Amino acid sequence: xxxxxxxxxxxxxxxxxxxxxxxxxxxxxxxxxxxxxxxxxxxxxxxxxxxxxxxxxxxxxxxxxxxxxxxxxxxxxxxxxxxxxxxxxxxxxxxxxxxxxxxxxxxxxxxxxxxxxxxxxxxxxxxxxxxxxxxxxxxxxxxxxxxxxxxxxxxxxxxxxxxxxxxxxxxxxxxxxxxxxxxxxxxxxxxxxxxxxxxxxxxxxxxxxxxxxxxxxxxxxxxxxxxxxxxxxxxxxxxxxxxxxxxxxxxxxxxxxxxxxxxxxxxxxxxxxxxxxxxxxxxxxxxxxxxxxxxxxxxxxxxxxxxxx
Amino acid sequence: xxxxxxxxxxxxxxxxxxxxxxxxxxxxxxxxxxxxxxxxxxxxxxxxxxxxxxxxxxxxxxxxxxxxxxxxxxxxxxxxxxxxxxxxxxxxxxxxxxxxxxxxxxxxxxxxxxxxxxxxxxxxxxxxxxxxxxxxxxxxxxxxxxxxxxxxxxxxxxxxxxxxxxxxxxxxxxxxxxxxxxxxxxxxxxxxxxxxxxxxxxxxxxxxxxxxxxxxxxxxxxxxxxxxxxxxxxxxxxxxxxxxxxxxxxxxxxxxxxxxxxxxxxxxxxxxxxxxxxxxxxxx
Numbered sequence: 001x002x003x004x005x006x007x008x009x010x011x012x013x014x015x016x017x018x019x020x021x022x023x024x025x026x027x028x029x030x031x032x033x034x035x036x037x038x039x040x041x042x043x044x045x046x047x048x049x050x051x052x053x054x055x056x057x058x059x060x061x062x063x064x065x066x067x068x069x070x071x072x073x074x075x076x077x078x079x080x081x082x083x084x085x086x087x088x089x090x091x092x093x094x095x096x097x098x099x100x101x102x103x104x105x106x107x108x109x110x111x112x113x114x115x116x117x118x119x120x121x122x123x124x125x126x127x128x129x130x131x132x133x134x135x136x137x138x139x140x141x142x143x144x145x146x147x148x149x150x151x152x153x154x155x156x157x158x159x160x161x162x163x164x165x166x167x168x169x170x171x172x173x174x175x176x177x178x179x180x181x182x183x184x185x186x187x188x189x190x191x192x193x194x195x196x197x198x199x200x201x202x203x204x205x206x207x208x209x210x211x212x213x214x215x216x217x218x219x220x221x222x223x224x225x226x227x228x229x230x231x232x233x234x235x236x237x238x239x240x241x242x243x244x245x246x247x248x249x250x251x252x253x254x255x256x257x258x259x260x261x262x263x264x265x266x267x268x269x270x271x272x273x274x275x276x277x278x279x280x281x282x283x284x285x286x287x288x289x290x291x292x293x294x295x296x297x298x299x300x301x302x303x304x305x306x307x308x309x
Numbered sequence: 310x311x312x313x314x315x316x317x318x319x320x321x322x323x324x325x326x327x328x329x330x331x332x333x334x335x336x337x338x339x340x341x342x343x344x345x346x347x348x349x350x351x352x353x354x355x356x357x358x359x360x361x362x363x364x365x366x367x368x369x370x371x372x373x374x375x376x377x378x379x380x381x382x383x384x385x386x387x388x389x390x391x392x393x394x395x396x397x398x399x400x401x402x403x404x405x406x407x408x409x410x411x412x413x414x415x416x417x418x419x420x421x422x423x424x425x426x427x428x429x430x431x432x433x434x435x436x437x438x439x440x441x442x443x444x445x446x447x448x449x450x451x452x453x454x455x456x457x458x459x460x461x462x463x464x465x466x467x468x469x470x471x472x473x474x475x476x477x478x479x480x481x482x483x484x485x486x487x488x489x490x491x492x493x494x495x496x497x498x499x500x501x502x503x504x505x506x507x508x509x510x511x512x513x514x515x516x517x518x519x520x521x522x523x524x525x526x527x528x529x530x531x532x533x534x535x536x537x538x539x540x541x542x543x544x545x546x547x548x549x550x551x552x553x554x555x556x557x558x559x560x561x562x563x564x565x566x567x568x569x570x571x572x573x574x575x576x577x578x579x580x581x582x583x584x585x586x587x588x589x590x591x592x593x
Contacts (some may be wrong), residue, residue, distance in 0.1 A: 020593065059435055059436065059592070060361075060592065060593055061592065078440060079340075079438040079439075079440065080438075082437060082438045083437065083438050085436075087436035089429075089432065089433070089436065091429055091432070093428070093429035093430065093432050093433040095428065095430060095433065096428055097350075097353040097356075097428075098352070098353070102352075106348075106349055106352065107433070107437070109345050110342070110345050110350075110434055110437035110438065110439055111346065111437055111438060112342075113436075159438075211465075224493060229380070288509075
């Protein structure tokens with residue numbers, strides 16, 4: 001009867017609001033995460049992504065509204081909810097007092113896991129994270145990529161029904177990033193629901209079935225990455241720089257949708273390449289680049305190019 | 310988990326009404342999972358046990374040498390509760406009492422602060438089924454455990470030198486639990502309040518070190534002027550040293566019940582305050 005209390009829906013949030021003193025970090029957002037989805041929260045710094053994640057993971061109490069995780073109220077059943085979640089925090093908070101394997105064993109104890117089953121599970125996860133030969137290594141001696149993989153392995157100890165990844169690849173080199181992506185894809189294909197936050201549009205495009213774009217604590221857009229790009233930008237973007245006289249005049253007269261940064265103009269080409277053709281014909285000397293539209297264009301279009309912070 | 314308590318009080322706490330919350334909601338969220346936090350700290354302690362064991366073993370020996378061979382020969386005997394005691398016999402229970410205070414207080418100040426602030430250990434644990442109340446309770450018990458381990462080692466060492474009356478001396482162990490719980494909670498309150506790790510200097514030098522000197526540890530407080538003795542009688546370490554000295558000498562301490570009650574009630578109040586203040590600091 002109560003739709004919110006359905007135990008098979010990973011997240012149902014209604015009017016979720018979080019204030020820190022005078023600052024409203026999350027401003028009455030509504031969203032759902034369905035089983036098997038990979039939902040990505042995008043947005044500039046301070047948009048409210050991490051705060052939202054902290055409410056869902058019962059780390060931070062909400063100010064008003066409500067949130068149900070697997071049908072459980074975050075304000076009333078934090079222990080039960082946290083048993084079902086695997087959390088990769090933004091900050092590396094591995095335990096530097098222990099080596100790699102001990103980190104997994106001791107973290108498992110917080111979930112009341114122990115014994116031979118656990119030892120086997122730890123071995124599997126070390127294998128999964130490609131850290132088997134680092135089992136006795138001190139945390140301080142791991143590379144950034146290894147630390148992130150270990151945090152991912154740690155989040156899987158309790159066989160979570162939903163994995164929460166807060167900026168899982170920030171600061172990693174491309175190899176490290178792809179290693180994490182591959183593992184997240186593996187988990188997704190085995191049916192794990194994933195909720196992630198990221199600054200990397202490529203990451204969202206690669207992993208997410210649906211993205212939620214936040215800004216100033218509100219949800220700005222929400223759809224699959226492909227649908228968002230098609231709807232908001234179109235298929236192609238024409239970038240212009242070192243503008244020749246008359247080009248801006250043409251754009252204004254034609255009324256082409258565009259965006260300006262300090263040095264460049266980005267034209268959103270919904271007309272199957274006609275804009276690029278026309279500029280090429282009228283101003284063959286104009287510096288330009290024609291490329292596919294990406295989620296990054298959507299992001300910058302909707303949240304602006306101004307620096308935050 | 311059948312009968313496991315969930316957390317109705319957390320949200321109210323975060324709303325800022327922390328000081329008006331009923332006490333039942335302070336301890337109500339503490340679960341048996343606190344022991345996982347205690348175990349974690351014990352596991353770290355075990356990997357570094359050599360360095361951990363050294364101070365409580367060496368410290369009494371150094372005191373015995375310095376005060377037994379040095380100072381003590383100048384002082385001779387001390388009049389305590391109407392009897393003349395050799396200075397070492399008087400002082401060693403004071404040294405043990407000071408250690409009970411130091412080992413728990415400095416564990417839950419500097420060491421807990423490092424875990425909370427620098428290592429983000431608390432944040433990592435809070436993503437598991439533990440609540441902040443479990444984490445703080447675990448730290449609290451752990452701080453007291455450090456006092457107990459130090460007291461046991463010091464008791465053994467000073468026992469070798471014939472400075473402890475047996476079996477009464479064994480009572481030092483439960484007294485170390487009591488004193489450890491008190492100062493462990495006091496340390497956690499401090500940790501919840503200090504902005505930076507250097508800030509611990511303020512309570513350390515204004516409260517802890519004066520207590521170290523003026524709590525009947527190195528001289529009987531009876532020699533103080535009445536007003537100073539009255540202040541000394543309010544200090545928790547005074548009561549720990551009365552109790553510990555009683556146990557080490559095999560004599561009933563003065564106002565035994567009052568001392569125990571003071572420390573026990575103080576531990577309960579201080580640990581509750583520690584939970585409330587830590588919740589305010591860590592859960593935002």
